[in-house]
Amino acid sequence: MFTDNTTAEIDEAVQQAWDAFTIYRNYSLAKRADFLRAIATELENCNDELFTITSAETNLPEARLRNEKARTIFQLNSYADACERGNWLDVKIDTANNERTPPKPDLRKTLTPLGPVVVFGASNFPFAYSTAGGDTASAFAAGCPVLVKAHPAHEKTSTFIANLIFSAAQKCGVPKGMFAHIYGKDFKVGKQLVMHPNIKAVGFTGSYIGGKQLVNWANERKEPIPVFAEMGSTNPVFLLQEKLNNDPEAIAKMFAASITLGVGQFCTKPGIFVGMEGDSLITFTTTLAAELKNTSVGLMLHKGIETAYQQNATNALQQQDVKNLLEFTNQNDNLENKLSPTPILSSTTAKAFLQNPILHKEVFGPYAIIVRCINEEEVLQVAKNLEGQLTSTIMATLTDLQNNENLIDCIKNCCGRIILNTVPTGVEVVEAMQHGGPFPASSDSRFGSVGADAIKRFARPIAYQNWDTTLLPDELKSENPLQIWRTVNNELTKAPIN
Amino acid sequence: MFTDNTTAEIDEAVQQAWDAFTIYRNYSLAKRADFLRAIATELENCNDELFTITSAETNLPEARLRNEKARTIFQLNSYADACERGNWLDVKIDTANNERTPPKPDLRKTLTPLGPVVVFGASNFPFAYSTAGGDTASAFAAGCPVLVKAHPAHEKTSTFIANLIFSAAQKCGVPKGMFAHIYGKDFKVGKQLVMHPNIKAVGFTGSYIGGKQLVNWANERKEPIPVFAEMGSTNPVFLLQEKLNNDPEAIAKMFAASITLGVGQFCTKPGIFVGMEGDSLITFTTTLAAELKNTSVGLMLHKGIETAYQQNATNALQQQDVKNLLEFTNQNDNLENKLSPTPILSSTTAKAFLQNPILHKEVFGPYAIIVRCINEEEVLQVAKNLEGQLTSTIMATLTDLQNNENLIDCIKNCCGRIILNTVPTGVEVVEAMQHGGPFPASSDSRFGSVGADAIKRFARPIAYQNWDTTLLPDELKSENPLQIWRTVNNELTKAPIN
Numbered sequence: 001m002f003t004d005n006t007t008a009e010i011d012e013a014v015q016q017a018w019d020a021f022t023i024y025r026n027y028s029l030a031k032r033a034d035f036l037r038a039i040a041t042e043l044e045n046c047n048d049e050l051f052t053i054t055s056a057e058t059n060l061p062e063a064r065l066r067n068e069k070a071r072t073i074f075q076l077n078s079y080a081d082a083c084e085r086g087n088w089l090d091v092k093i094d095t096a097n098n099e100r101t102p103p104k105p106d107l108r109k110t111l112t113p114l115g116p117v118v119v120f121g122a123s124n125f126p127f128a129y130s131t132a133g134g135d136t137a138s139a140f141a142a143g144c145p146v147l148v149k150a151h152p153a154h155e156k157t158s159t160f161i162a163n164l165i166f167s168a169a170q171k172c173g174v175p176k177g178m179f180a181h182i183y184g185k186d187f188k189v190g191k192q193l194v195m196h197p198n199i200k201a202v203g204f205t206g207s208y209i210g211g212k213q214l215v216n217w218a219n220e221r222k223e224p225i226p227v228f229a230e231m232g233s234t235n236p237v238f239l240l241q242e243k244l245n246n247d248p249e250a251i252a253k254m255f256a257a258s259i260t261l262g263v264g265q266f267c268t269k270p271g272i273f274v275g276m277e278g279d280s281l282i283t284f285t286t287t288l289a290a291e292l293k294n295t296s297v298g299l300m301l302h303k304g305i306e307t308a309y310q311q312n313a314t315n316a317l318q319q320q321d322v323k324n325l326l327e328f329t330n331q332n333d334n335l336e337n338k339l340s341p342t343p344i345l346s347s348t349t350a351k352a353f354l355q356n357p358i359l360h361k362e363v364f365g366p367y368a369i370i371v372r373c374i375n376e377e378e379v380l381q382v383a384k385n386l387e388g389q390l391t392s393t394i395m396a397t398l399t400d401l402q403n404n405e406n407l408i409d410c411i412k413n414c415c416g417r418i419i420l421n422t423v424p425t426g427v428e429v430v431e432a433m434q435h436g437g438p439f440p441a442s443s444d445s446r447f448g449s450v451g452a453d454a455i456k457r458f459a460r461p462i463a464y465q466n467w468d469t470t471l472l473p474d475e476l477k478s479e480n481p482l483q484i485w486r487t488v489n490n491e492l493t494k495a496p497i498n
Numbered sequence: 499m500f501t502d503n504t505t506a507e508i509d510e511a512v513q514q515a516w517d518a519f520t521i522y523r524n525y526s527l528a529k530r531a532d533f534l535r536a537i538a539t540e541l542e543n544c545n546d547e548l549f550t551i552t553s554a555e556t557n558l559p560e561a562r563l564r565n566e567k568a569r570t571i572f573q574l575n576s577y578a579d580a581c582e583r584g585n586w587l588d589v590k591i592d593t594a595n596n597e598r599t600p601p602k603p604d605l606r607k608t609l610t611p612l613g614p615v616v617v618f619g620a621s622n623f624p625f626a627y628s629t630a631g632g633d634t635a636s637a638f639a640a641g642c643p644v645l646v647k648a649h650p651a652h653e654k655t656s657t658f659i660a661n662l663i664f665s666a667a668q669k670c671g672v673p674k675g676m677f678a679h680i681y682g683k684d685f686k687v688g689k690q691l692v693m694h695p696n697i698k699a700v701g702f703t704g705s706y707i708g709g710k711q712l713v714n715w716a717n718e719r720k721e722p723i724p725v726f727a728e729m730g731s732t733n734p735v736f737l738l739q740e741k742l743n744n745d746p747e748a749i750a751k752m753f754a755a756s757i758t759l760g761v762g763q764f765c766t767k768p769g770i771f772v773g774m775e776g777d778s779l780i781t782f783t784t785t786l787a788a789e790l791k792n793t794s795v796g797l798m799l800h801k802g803i804e805t806a807y808q809q810n811a812t813n814a815l816q817q818q819d820v821k822n823l824l825e826f827t828n829q830n831d832n833l834e835n836k837l838s839p840t841p842i843l844s845s846t847t848a849k850a851f852l853q854n855p856i857l858h859k860e861v862f863g864p865y866a867i868i869v870r871c872i873n874e875e876e877v878l879q880v881a882k883n884l885e886g887q888l889t890s891t892i893m894a895t896l897t898d899l900q901n902n903e904n905l906i907d908c909i910k911n912c913c914g915r916i917i918l919n920t921v922p923t924g925v926e927v928v929e930a931m932q933h934g935g936p937f938p939a940s941s942d943s944r945f946g947s948v949g950a951d952a953i954k955r956f957a958r959p960i961a962y963q964n965w966d967t968t969l970l971p972d973e974l975k976s977e978n979p980l981q982i983w984r985t986v987n988n989e990l991t992k993a994p995i996n
Contacts, residue, residue, distance in 0.1 A: 022907060087990065090588075092951070094928035105920065107930035112910060114943075219717050223886070223937045226944070388721070401969055409520060412610060417961040422603065430592035431985060432605035434961035439721045445612075445958040446724070446944075453590070453959070460943040461951070463915040463932035471899055485990050487929060492585065492983050492990065 002155050002183040010192050016177030017116035017145035018198045023175045025113050025143045028474060029482065031172075032141055033080035038168035039132055039140075040076035043069060043161070050160055054126050057154040059299035064262070065127070072127040075429055076137050082431065082452030083141040086484035091475050093488045095497060096466075105466050108476040111459035113143030114226075115200030118193045120214070122205035123153045123301050124265045130154070131161040131181070134449055135203030135228070140178070142458035144201070147180040149190055153302050155183065187213075194218055194227075201458055204229040205267075205449065208362075208440055215443050228457050229443040230436065232362040233390035235268055235424045238379070238411060239275035239284065240400035243421070248284040251395055255368075256291030258423035260343055263297045264366030265305070268391050268424040271362060273370045274350075274382050285347060285370055289325045292343040297366055299340050306341060309365035313344045316369065319359060321352035325370075341365055350378040354385055376407075383410040388438030388445065391417045391424040414438055416448065500653050500681040508690050514675030515614040515643035516696045521673045523611050523641045526972060527980065529670075530639055531578035536666035537630055537638075538574035541567065541659070548658055552624050555652040557797035562760065563625070570625040573927055574635050580929065580950030581639040584982035589973050591986045593995060594964075603964050606974040609957035611641030612724075613698030616691045618712070620703035621799050622763045624652045629659040629679070632947055633701030633726075638676070640956035642699070645678040647688055651800050653681065685711075692716055692725075699956055702727040703765075703947065706860075706938055713941050726955050727941040728934065730860040731888035733766055733922045736877070736909060737773035737782065738898035741919070746782040749893055753866075754789030756921035758841055761795045762864030763803070766889050766922040769860060771868045772848075772880050783845060783868055787823045790841040795864055797838050804839060807863035811842045814867065817857060819850035823868075839863055848876040852883055874905075881908040886936030886943065889915045889922040912936055914946065 005013070024032075050069075051062045060068075082088060089110045097104035117139040121130030128134065131148050139146045150158035162181035169178055184190060194202055194217045202218060204211050204227065211229030218227045237255065244251065258270055273288075275281045300306040317324050325345040343366035350373040353359050359369060373379045386392075392415040394401070394408065401408065401420075412418055416437030427435055427450050435450035436442040442449075447457045469478045475486070478497040485492055503511070522530075548567075549560045558566075580586060587608045595602035615637040619628030626632065629646050637644045648656035660679035667676055682688060692700055692715045700716060702709050702725065709727030716725045735753065742749065756768055771786075773779045798804040815822050823843040841864035848871040851857050857867060871877045884890075890913040892899070892906065899906065899918075910916055914935030925933055925948050933948035934940040940947075945955045967976045973984070976995040983990055 022904070025907070082988070085988070087985065092928075092930040092949075094926070094930040102924065105924075105926055107926060107928055109930040109932055115911075215717075215722075219713075224713075224941075226942075398966060398969075401966065406520070409523070412960060413613075416959065417963055418965070419963040420965045422964050426600065426603075428592070428603055428605060430590075430605055431988060432590040432592040432607040432961055434607055434959045436959075438958070443722075444724075446954075448959060456944075460936070461914065461932040461934075461946060462910060463930055465915055465917040466920050467916070467918045468896060468899065471896075487585065490580070490583070490929060 002150065002159070004184045004186050004189055005182050007192060010182060010189065013147060013180040013182060014116060014196045014198050017147055017180060020145050020175035020177030021115055024145065024178055027143065029084050029086055032143065033084045035168065035172045035174050036076045036080035036083065036137055036140055038172050039165055040073045042164035042168045043073050043132065046164055050157070053160055054154060054157040057157055058126050058301050060126070061298065068125060068127045071429065072132060075128065075134055076132070078429060079137045079141050079452050079455060083455065086475055086482055088452065088455050089475050089484070091484065091486040093476065093486055093497065095489060107463050107465050108467065108472060109461050109463040110473055110475050111456070112462040113459050116145045116147060116198055117201045117203060117458055118199050119146055119148045120190065120202070120204040120206065121148065121151045121158070123151055123305065124262070126151070126154045126157045127161070129205045131158045132165055134454055138454040139203070139458045141455045144458045145178045147182055147193060149182045149184055149193060152185050190214070191217055195221055197223065200225055202227040203449070206231070208232055211443060226457070227443050228447055228449060230267065230449055231440050231442060232364070233267055233437065233441045234271035234360065234362050235389060235391045235393065236272040236274060236386055237270045237393040237395065238383070238407070239273060239281070240394065240396035240404060241276060242397040242400045243395045244275060244280040244284060246397070248280045249287045252284045252287035253291055254423060256288055256295060258425045259368050260292065260295045260297050260366045261425050263300050263341065264343070265301060265364065266425050268427060270393060270424055271368050273368060274373065274379060275370070276376070276379065277372045277374055281372065285325065289345050292345050292366070293326055295343055297341065297343060300365065305364065309341055309363065309367070312361070312363040313365070313367045316359060316363060317346055319352070319356055322346050322348045322359070343367070345370070347372060350374065350382055354381055360387060380407050380410060383407055386414045388441040389415040390435060390437045390441045391415055391419055393419040393424050395421055416441065416445065500648065500657070502682045502684050502687055503680050505690060508680060508687065511645060511678040511680060512614060512694050512696050515645060515678060518643050518673035518675030519613055522643065522676055525641065527582050527584055530641065531582045533666065533670045533672050534574045534578035534581065534635055534638055536670050537663055538571045540662035540666045541571050541574070541630065544662055548655070551658055552652060552655040555655055556624050556799050558624070559796065566623060566625045569927065570630060573626065573632055574630070576927060577635045577639050577950050577953060581953065584973055584980055586950065586953050587973050587982070589982065589984040591974065591984055591995065593987060605961050605963050606965065606970060607959050607961040608971055608973050609954070610960040611957050614643045614645060614696055615699045615701060615956055616697050617644055617646045618688065618702040618704065619646065619649045619656070621649055621651045621803065622760070624649070624655045625659070627703045628652070629656045630663055632952055636952040637701070637956045639953045642956045643676045645680055645691060647680045647682055647691060650683050688712070689715055693719055695721065698723055700725040701947070704729070706730055709941060724955070725941050726945055726947060728765065728947055729938050729940060730862070731765055731935065731939045732769035732858065732860050733887060733889045733891065734770040734772060734884055735768045735891040735893065736881070736905070737771060737779070738892065738894035738902060739774060740895040740898045741893045742773055742778040742782060744895070746778045747785045750782045750785035751789055752921060754786055754793060756923045757866050758790065758793045758795050758864045759923050761798050761839065762841070763799060763862065764923050766925060768891060768922055769866050771866060772871065772877060773868070774874070774877065775870045775872055779870065783823065787843050790843050790864070791824055793841055795838065795841060798863065803862065807839055807861065807865070810859070810861040811863065811865045814857060814861060815844055817850070817854055819846050820857070821845045841865070843868070845870060848872065848880055852879060858885060878905050878908060881905055881912070884912045886939040887913040888933060888935045888939045889913055889917055891917040891922050893919055914939065914943065
């Protein structure tokens with residue numbers, strides 16, 4: 001329906017983005033915040049046709065889409081607030097001392113935007129992590145133009161929302177070129193964007209293969225650029241003994257709901273459970289299997305995702321020493337319901353898990369595997385051998401925690417967020433959130449894609465030495481006109497500089 | 499004299515580093531600071547034999563070495579102070595709200611150390627950017643073990659200082675393995691270190707070729723790791739018209755001293771001057787040439803650097819439309835003085851410069867080129883086509899600045915530090931310093947290697963959700979026992995949480 005943009009059109013869009021950057025980069029924080037809020041308002045006021053379009057493209061039910069729209073609006077507004085507060089600029093000022101030999105210069109450091117950013121949105125969050133989602137909002141807040149490549153699985157939705165951004169830009173007088181919407185089913189479109197010399201950063205949410213390809217292209221450039229790719233996670237759950245003994249059924253029920261939430265199509269879906277063999281683990285397993293069997297999940301996002309789910313789950317089940325704990329039948333196996341999968345639960349030994357990397361891989365969809373350990377040493381070995389994760393969850397009593405400090409250190413070491421006694425699904429949009437983790441969960445563990453700190457991804461420090469205070473950016477001016485927090489000679493303060 | 503460490507020895511050192519990491523990562527900020535201060539004390543108390551050794555290895559005069567030693571001690575102490583202040587952890591706390599539907603979780607974010615770091619020091623800073631230099635100090639502050647590969651050009655110095663670190667570690671009871679000193683003239687040693695799965699980051703100061711090789715190896719790993727490589731810079735100086743007209747001689751004299759400081763062997767040596775053709779530029783050029791001719795520079799660091807200087811300068815001078823403004827003779831061309839180079843000054847047109855990438859390259863040593871522009875548009879084109887730089891300097895009156903906003907934005911865009919009306923040499927060790935810049939000046943422009951913010955390079959965010967407050971790291975505990983600044987529900991405060 002939508003034809004791919006031509007090479008010439010893409011070049012033109014990047015050129016316009018660069019031209020817009022030369023103006024927008026000097027926008028005040030307040031004006032950037034206005035732009036974000038204007039996009040939020042457009043989204044708030046748009047008609048319900050959006051839900052019809054998106055539901056048809058993604059199979060997501062309207063209730064879920066209403067929630068996700070509210071989340072997207074909240075993100076835009078909260079990033080606008082954070083942008084204006086200015087703390088993310090991490091302003092540092094060291095004043096001059098002419099008495100010293102040699103004289104100490106005046107130095108003032110702030111963040112400066114990187115330049116045009118390409119955003120590849122997620123199929124599972126058509127609003128919140130797509131066209132006007134977190135990457136776009138944080139790039140605008142940082143001072144960067146955005147070129148969104150429309151997700152091939154929801155191009156109509158993307159077009160609808162792109163038009164809202166165009167409308168907000170026009171109302172705010174934001175330069176043409178600050179936003180572009182690019183169509184490209186062919187991978188060459190994405191490659192041209194990432195390789196273009198005037199593109200300075202990339203945001204991506206999706207598969208490992210897709211994300212790693214973008215990272216590779218970015219590294220092959222004459223001037224390599226940062227890629228913030230969130231590439232999936234198995235979100236291991238460690239069931240510590242006393243906690244598990246206390247109430248294996250309740251824990252199983254809580255996680256059955258988390259595994260099947262959104263048809264298991266969340267990047268924080270718990271996919272691996274690690275526990276010690278024994279009665280409690282058996283009760284947990286039996287209850288979890290029964291709960292999953294009784295859960296009727298909805299439709300998956302699209303045919304490609306459903307096929308991958310069946311293939312990856314089947315592949316995992318065929319590995320040595322893997323037991324299928326649920327009958328693997330698709331009771332709705334007819335054309336109409338082809339996209340509605342059966343939840344799958346499997347079980348294996350720590351030994352088999354440690355030897356087989358296939359079992360470490362994410363199966364996107366309502367699938368989980370239980371890893372049975374025969375002693376604490378095996379639990380530790382599993383923790384030590386896990387790849388980078390967005391989240392890890394520990395189910396534990398205080399005694400469990402006190403008795404397993406070493407294990408907990410290992411678990412911390414592989415994840416961006418560590419959760420105690422609750423589920424990893426549900427990613428709160430707050431500054432204290434970390435959504436990102438060691439490779440391969442994300443391509444750059446020093447940054448996250450949820451919460452206003454995501455803004456920092458698209459800026460870099462610049463120091464002004466011996467500069468005229470009237471010509472400095474507002475945040476560095478001696479009188480502190482923005483009234484923001486600044487570190488002056490190693491002390492945090494809002495005070496002006498004399 | 500020193501033989502390369504074997505593969506097995508290196509594996510053993512990395513294993514010991516990992517074991518030490520499991521203990522040291524939980525050290526309090528105060529204990530980490532104690533370790534840094536203990537290294538500073540060892541350095542302060544060591545005997546003057548160090549200067550004899552280092553002078554023999556590097557040709558650097560004792561006065562310079564005394565200054566550099568003082569700088570290294572200052573770095574260690576100031577990073578210790580910053581480590582303890584804890585602001586670098588950028589703690590964010592968002593408290594729970596159980597009234598909300600769904601309930602809002604308690605989330606607390608801090609930084610966690612990456613793991614063992616390999617440091618490749620600089621030949622031109624045998625103390626401050628080598629064995630116990632900025633990279634080592636910031637990695638220890640972040641909570642990471644360090645493996646230093648001894649610089650082949652000053653292995654004895656490196657060994658001497660490594661022993662001071664070992665001694666400080668022993669006195670502080672810091673785990674064996676927190677520091678290792680590796681010898682490797684063969685590139686395979688560096689490669690083994692960077693490719694080792696238990697190495698989690700790399701610090702490097704040196705040439706583009708060396709730095710880019712490390713970046714490539716790091717990207718080829720199964721788990722890519724961050725490399726902070728500072729790879730050189732030409733540090734362009736823009737001579738704006740009114741300023742240049744006011745006093746071309748004084749400007750020339752100031753920069754003659756900066757070009758020849760330390761025999762031109764600083765990464766911030768000004769290497770390119772951009773100005774508009776005319777009488778003032780002629781006066782500037784004539785004065786600069788005369789000053790350089792009358793400057794007697796010292797010896798270069800070693801034969802390899804001196805050879806590269808002669809080759810690179812000769813190559814630049816042989817390019818089309820490049821004039822040599824000084825007689826290119828080595829008056830001291832005998833064996834004893836082979837390492838004492840002649841300062842070289844050349845001149846070219848903006849047109850030739852824009853067409854020839856060879857003229858954009860750093861010539862390490864007392865060399866500079868003047869780029870003559872025929873109009874303001876050419877000045878702008880030169881600024882737009884410069885690669886990433888550590889610093890850019892603007893010589894300008896207030897009127898010049900006001901009349902050249904577009905040019906100044908372009909200049910900002912390519913550098914990490916922008917300097918007004920003074921020289922780029924002299925890198926102040928303060929938090930407001932940014933020593934790093936867009937590629938190829940450094941491999942990661944979001945971080946810098948001078949000033950306590952360098953600590954942040956070796957840590958990543960981790961969020962604790964729903965955690966027991968007694969088991970949180972001190973900086974996240976509700977009562978704020980460290981009395982550090984934290985962002986609680988979007989407000990910076992030192993107050994405890996109720």
